[in-house]
Amino acid sequence: MANVLVTGGAGYVGSVCCAELLKLGHAVTVVDDLSTGFKHSVPASAAFFQMDIGDRAAMESMVRGKGFDVVFHFAAKALIAESMTNPGYFFEQNVAAGVTMLEVLRKAGIKKFVFSSSSSVYGIPKKMPIEEDDQKDPINAYGESKLMFERILEWYARAYGWSVIAFRYFNAAGGTDDRGENHDPETHVIPLLLQAAAGERAGFSINGTDYPTPDGTCVRDYVHVLDIAHGHICALKKMDQPGMRPYNIGLGTAYSVRQLCDAVEKELGHKLPISVTARRDGDPPTLCAKPQRIMAELGWKPAHSSLDEIISSAWKWKQKQRKLK
Numbered sequence: 480m481a482n483v484l485v486t487g488g489a490g491y492v493g494s495v496c497c498a499e500l501l502k503l504g505h506a507v508t509v510v511d512d513l514s515t516g517f518k519h520s521v522p523a524s525a526a527f528f529q530m531d532i533g534d535r536a537a538m539e540s541m542v543r544g545k546g547f548d549v550v551f552h553f554a555a556k557a558l559i560a561e562s563m564t565n566p567g568y569f570f571e572q573n574v575a576a577g578v579t580m581l582e583v584l585r586k587a588g589i590k591k592f593v594f595s596s597s598s599s600v601y602g603i604p605k606k607m608p609i610e611e612d613d614q615k616d617p618i619n620a621y622g623e624s625k626l627m628f629e630r631i632l633e634w635y636a637r638a639y640g641w642s643v644i645a646f647r648y649f650n651a652a653g654g655t656d657d658r659g660e661n662h663d664p665e666t667h668v669i670p671l672l673l674q675a676a677a678g679e680r681a682g683f684s685i686n687g688t689d690y691p692t693p694d695g696t697c698v699r700d701y702v703h704v705l706d707i708a709h710g711h712i713c714a715l716k717k718m719d720q721p722g723m724r725p726y727n728i729g730l731g732t733a734y735s736v737r738q739l740c741d742a743v744e745k746e747l748g749h750k751l752p753i754s755v756t757a758r759r760d761g762d763p764p765t766l767c768a769k770p771q772r773i774m775a776e777l778g779w780k781p782a783h784s785s786l787d788e789i790i791s792s793a794w795k796w797k798q799k800q801r802k803l804k
């Protein structure tokens with residue numbers, strides 16, 4: 480069993496991953512500053528430290544004597560629009576604080592590291608589906624910060640013999656009984672649709688219906704958060720060799736915003752107030768992963784990422800939250 484340090488374990492993807500690790504008998508310690516995460520999302524049997532990963536002294540004292548086998552690094556600032564108006568903050572949080580943390584980990588002798596990267600490292604792809612070796616040309620500071628950190632990790636692998644995996648998530652989606660997607664402000668399509676379904680917002684707005692896609696709306700690849708957690712668990716068994724390996728985590732099948740609206744209406748059994756507005760700057764028409772590398776090399780296989788399961792699990796979690804309020 481592994482002794483895992485999870486940064487950002489109070490957030491959406493990190494907390495689900497912690498719960499799955501614990502179910503399998505691994506030991507989990509969470510570091511999170513609760514800037515966008517929630518203490519109640521951290522499983523009760525995980526050790527929890529509320530701290531900033533960029534706080535060197537606190538991180539050094541937390542790591543001391545713990546003997547972590549591997550680090551899963553989810554902590555990051557991830558609001559793309561904010562990264563365009565305040566890029567300095569993103570480089571400070573996602574890169575500079577990250578390097579401070581890497582140095583603490585290196586001095587503590589840790590050599591296995593899994594990084595939550597993003598499909599936004601690719602920018603506007605020249606071909607579809609996207610493969611790991613395709614051109615990386617981010618169009619927002621968030622994607623740039625993820626790419627920079629990947630490159631820094633390549634140097635840790637090269638110079639210090641670290642075994643590093645960078646998972647480039649496409650769109651994390653769906654929920655479990657106890658955990659789900661909850662960002663403030665929310666910018667992701669499925670939770671926005673479900674907020675409209677729950678009457679928490681007046682309606683849902685489709686940004687652009689004139690893209691070169693079958694129904695004119697943007698097309699994206701959605702992966703259930705449990706399948707992302709499973710990817711991390713697959714990684715645990717494949718980290719004996721030094722080197723840095725990037726993997727797409729996506730389904731290889733993508734859905735349009737209009738198809739998501741239809742799927743949510745089907746789940747609810749009624750129509751939603753849906754309107755159309757203009758395109759947003761910088762939204763590529765289609766983003767779809769080619770996930771063959773992670774399947775072949777890590778043995779990853781998505782088990783929960785049908786659109787029906789993604790929508791129904793997210794809606795079930797949302798309804799449970801509303802009852803608890």
Ligand SMILES: NC(=O)c1ccc[n+]([C@@H]2O[C@H](COP(=O)([O-])OP(=O)(O)OC[C@H]3O[C@@H](n4cnc5c(N)ncnc54)[C@H](O)[C@@H]3O)[C@@H](O)[C@H]2O)c1
Pocket residue numbers: 486487488489490491492493510511512513514515516517530531532533552553554555556557572576595596597598647648649650651652661662
């Ligand atoms: N959700 C997605 O669709 C998606 C897609 C691609 C990549 N990612 C990446 O996956 C990771 C998790 O995403 P998420 O959706 O769960 O986000 P989230 O905001 O729910 O979780 C991030 C967590 O990190 C914590 N955190 C942020 N900065 C910190 C710091 N300096 N020190 C300590 N803790 C800090 C937050 O409090 C939060 O709990 C992020 O790195 C994100 O960039 C997510």
